Amino acid sequence: MLRRIEIMRLNVEDYQRPFILVRNPAKRSEYTERILDPKTCRLLDEYLKLRRRLRVKCPALFITGRGHKARRLSLKGLSDIIKRIREEAGIDKPRAGWHAHRRGGITIAHREGVSEKLLSKYTGITPEIVKRYIRLDHSDAIQAFSKAHPFFKETNKSQP
DSSP states (O other), rough: OOOHHHTOOOOOEEEEEEEEEESSSTTTTTTEEEEEHHHHHHHHHHHHHHHHHHOOOOOOOSSSSSSSGOOOOOHHHHHHHHHHHHHHHTOOOOOOOOHHHHHHHHHHHHHHTTOHHHHHHHHOOOHHHHHHHHHOHHHHHHHHHHHGGGGGGHHHHHHH
């Protein structure tokens, strides 16, 4: 759930398994630890092994080019990657880019019980923006309301 600019600015030393140190774009010197899932860590470990074998000197974590011509991947390059992934997955939604991924990740975490306050702390997004990112449909609201409201407690107990 990183911003494109945060991904672009990552350096190899920012990856400290299982964490990645993310620089706040607004406060260039401030870092935040973000935990990575085990699959992402395995992929990054393999990627970095390959880079070492190829003797890539560029400090950027994600690069374009090879050898001494390697340079930091651009924002356009990152957008092209997500577009290619979307096309290969058969997702025909032109607006389903990085930002949609951030919104989706926040929505899923919220549905699984992560509070808005913790989401704000983890992502570095203000609580007001986190609230706007969370996408709930009407059936989610009905289900949560009927589960929590005392008038529905008897009905919920009698249902299998």
